[in-house]
Amino acid sequence: MSATRHEIPPRSGTAFTLDKGDRLTVIDPCGEQVADLLAFARADLDEVISSGRTLDYASRIYLTTGDPIYSNRSNVLLRIVEDTVGRHDFLLTPCSADTFRIIYGDAQPHRGCFGNLAAALEPYGIGPDRIPVAFNVFMNVTVNGETGALSVEPPLSRAGDRITFEAETDLVIGLTACSALQSNNGSFKPIAYEITRAG
Amino acid sequence: MSATRHEIPPRSGTAFTLDKGDRLTVIDPCGEQVADLLAFARADLDEVISSGRTLDYASRIYLTTGDPIYSNRSNVLLRIVEDTVGRHDFLLTPCSADTFRIIYGDAQPHRGCFGNLAAALEPYGIGPDRIPVAFNVFMNVTVNGETGALSVEPPLSRAGDRITFEAETDLVIGLTACSALQSNNGSFKPIAYEITRAG
Numbered sequence: 201m202s203a204t205r206h207e208i209p210p211r212s213g214t215a216f217t218l219d220k221g222d223r224l225t226v227i228d229p230c231g232e233q234v235a236d237l238l239a240f241a242r243a244d245l246d247e248v249i250s251s252g253r254t255l256d257y258a259s260r261i262y263l264t265t266g267d268p269i270y271s272n273r274s275n276v277l278l279r280i281v282e283d284t285v286g287r288h289d290f291l292l293t294p295c296s297a298d299t300f301r302i303i304y305g306d307a308q309p310h311r312g313c314f315g316n317l318a319a320a321l322e323p324y325g326i327g328p329d330r331i332p333v334a335f336n337v338f339m340n341v342t343v344n345g346e347t348g349a350l351s352v353e354p355p356l357s358r359a360g361d362r363i364t365f366e367a368e369t370d371l372v373i374g375l376t377a378c379s380a381l382q383s384n385n386g387s388f389k390p391i392a393y394e395i396t397r398a399g
Numbered sequence: 400m401s402a403t404r405h406e407i408p409p410r411s412g413t414a415f416t417l418d419k420g421d422r423l424t425v426i427d428p429c430g431e432q433v434a435d436l437l438a439f440a441r442a443d444l445d446e447v448i449s450s451g452r453t454l455d456y457a458s459r460i461y462l463t464t465g466d467p468i469y470s471n472r473s474n475v476l477l478r479i480v481e482d483t484v485g486r487h488d489f490l491l492t493p494c495s496a497d498t499f500r501i502i503y504g505d506a507q508p509h510r511g512c513f514g515n516l517a518a519a520l521e522p523y524g525i526g527p528d529r530i531p532v533a534f535n536v537f538m539n540v541t542v543n544g545e546t547g548a549l550s551v552e553p554p555l556s557r558a559g560d561r562i563t564f565e566a567e568t569d570l571v572i573g574l575t576a577c578s579a580l581q582s583n584n585g586s587f588k589p590i591a592y593e594i595t596r597a598g
Contacts, residue, residue, distance in 0.1 A: 252450070252492030252532035255549060257501055261490070262547035272528060274497030291460070291490070293451030298473030302456055329471060332531065333451035345544040348461030350454060 203394045208235070210388035213316030213376035215324060217242065218367040221398030223281065225364040226337045226375065226391065228357040233389040234378035236294045236313040236334035238321070239269070239277045242370040245326055247271045249278070251290045251333040261343065262287060269335060269365075277371060278335075282364040287356045289339035294331065295380035303382070313376040324372045331374075337363055339383055354385035402593045407434070409587035412515030412575035414523060416441065417566040420597030422480065424563040425536045425574065425590065427556040432588040433577035435493045435512040435533040437520070438468070438476045441569040444525055446470045448477070450489045450532040460542065461486060468534060468564075476570060481563040486555045488538035493530065494579035502581070512575040523571045530573075536562055538582055553584035 241247035253270040268276040300309030318328040377391040440446035452469040467475040499508030517527040537556040576590040
């Protein structure tokens, strides 16, 4: 088993493949940064992670070590096998030009994690309309149980914190260093990741 | 303006079109029943309601009168214009054969709202992989803000309660009388709906 470390520059994204049994570790190198993660089944790219299925089966909105991430077809695509933070979001879609226009009022908005994921996934034949709610690693979204109010709070991750996923089938992964100020407490930072190949 | 009333039998679903400006009222005829609602833009069926976009822009998980329902492309597809209940779910995917297998342990599971929606939408050229998190009318899902635990509680709707949506563009709608015992406090019931045409 060998691990290779990569870095995603601030406000950018990447895509790569994992084979069944490979492990992906997402690392917050500076602390308080978010990485939007998507996974598509290589056998049929119409199969993709599903927040609605996963949260229904978990009966929890916060996932951590041991929890499976299900697809829209109710198959497990990824499983969390290690997690030093325990607070990630699976409610919100990747930030986009529309996010920055609607929430931040930007006149010339950045393409956001959505645009970065769409660009990174395009060579794999995955179009922007296929991008669902992402698993937002280290994103700290609180819910007020009484009012239902959502609040995007600074991530609980500190420098060096990490989460490791194991691929339960062959996957295409999309991964970003988040582009939204609200998500990462006001400063854009990189995200690091390591892939440990099973084979 | 004329309204036509329809009934969806227990554990079944239907699909129909709305034109821009039409209003759809979903009525709980018996109380404590759930209706899973989907909306696709007729101009391009790859545009569909998005829980992640909608909840992000609302900063709330509970939507009610005045709230827009956004698409995956950040356009408003529907707007809630009247609501006598104020508690609906937009976190969970439609119940399916897999739901009944995984959560209820059924050996020969019903096809659920997912199967009913897939069958009803098929004549419109919408495949099952295009079904996202539904807007689950009257579904009462609570979130524990501390632990993140989700709980499916009996709907707050009583007989005759209703919610009205206005179409902000031409739509294909999928709508069910929910098939999951957990969602409707243990008994399968019909759902009624009325369409008021703008033209």
